[in-house]
Amino acid sequence: MISTIVVVGGGQAGAQAVDTLRREGFAGRLLLICDEPALPYQRPPLSKKYLSGELTAERLLFRHRAFYDEHRIELKLGSRAMTLDPRARRVELDNGEALTYDRLLLCLGATARRLTCPGADLAGQHYLRTVADVTPIRAAIKPGSRVVIIGGGYIGLETAATCRHMGCEVTVLELADRVMNRVVAPSVSEFFAQEHRAQGIHILCNMRVTRLEGAGRVERVVCADGSETAADALIVGVGAVASTTLASDAGLPCNDGILVDEYCRTEDEAIFAAGDCTNHPSLRFGRRVRIESVDNAFEQSKTAALNLLDRKIPHDRVPWFWSDQFDNKLLIAGLSQDYDRQVLRGEPASRSFSVCYLKGDELIAVEAVNHSKDYMAARKLIADRARMNLTKLADANLSLKEAVAEPVTRNTPTGS
């Protein structure tokens, strides 16, 4: 009998899991351990409308306090799970409290990757992962401040757009030869780089940061080409690392994330994991993946919650992602690695276009720029393993659904 479930981590995955568990009728003791002091909240606006001050912290919350009380969800805010003993089925918190569980769900999330170059210990550097991280950034980004952002990925570019919007002089230093190089096609990178430049942001690629300099706090960023960029504030967005320490210290296998099966179960049958911290098999893409996204955190933790209750449901979803930069919306469906060809639909100059990725003639991913129609259609078509007619696909006047190849008719008995 399952009488106590402990969920560690109060991000998107943890918050969703407790919600699902109650909705699915789990009536036992339910605890949610959050290392941050705030009620569980949404992270995506942190680099956008929360940073700009347009949204208050209250509006980031998934649920009000009353929801947790009403559903008898015991919140342990500002508590960190320090050790996990799978044999005793016990988690110990930083305040010394020990909690025993029948089932444990680890939603440990990810942490911002840190710089390691000389000067990385200087003050005046900011990472953006939590609501508390935003407070000092807001204080630092006054109109006219020179803001240097290391990393031209989602966080770097979204933050750059927000800082520029607030009147800062913004420079983005990207290591690769183009922005968002790990997640989008060159044409999409080019589009966004141009949009940022048009807004007055300096986007510099092929910039390897070699050291940070300053008297006690960062004043300059020095790159391998010898260039120096003056900084009143430095924001670092160079990726995230799965938080696995609690699991790996407990002997659970980890490899770029906590290893789980399609039922979100770790090697220990009483311990499950979901969200950014997991390395899980993707049934659709036929390989193990670690996905950092709201969507995966939500879907995987929902599935994990059902499996905590012994429902035996596989996590099998097509991932999706989005990013807002100025008035542009990047919408991505699927995973674009391991493709055979890219097909451009529409003209980037029109500010609304998409890039389709095919494996053979099967649609595996779509990056849509200001094109919600292709994006939403793609989510379904990718899940269905739709095969595309390449000629039709390149014709932006046809919808994505109209570009599906003629189905192979099967001779199946129709019954009577």
Add this chain to the structure above:
Amino acid sequence: MPRITFIEPGGLRRVIEAPVGISLMEAAVQNGVQGILALCGGACACGTCHVYVDAEWFSRLQPREEMEEGMLESAWEPRGNSRLSCQIHITAEFEGLEVTVPQRQGAM
């Protein structure tokens, strides 16, 4: 605060007093209305806060923008009165607004 009725997928009528200035989606989520997922938090990027707006009210709302139209096209059972609730901002005139939450959410 205007009172807004959400009819949940199971048929339950939930009457919520919603503060002016937030979106219809936020009012639903904060009150735990069943069937409104709103994964993207209102960025018009997920299509999981779809509602059907009572006919009398539909024409009184600001019309859908292109981005919302595109999202709804592949949503579950789109209808003429479909809206993404994150794109509707609550004003004092919303007293008595009634919306129905579809049976499912997301790309179909």
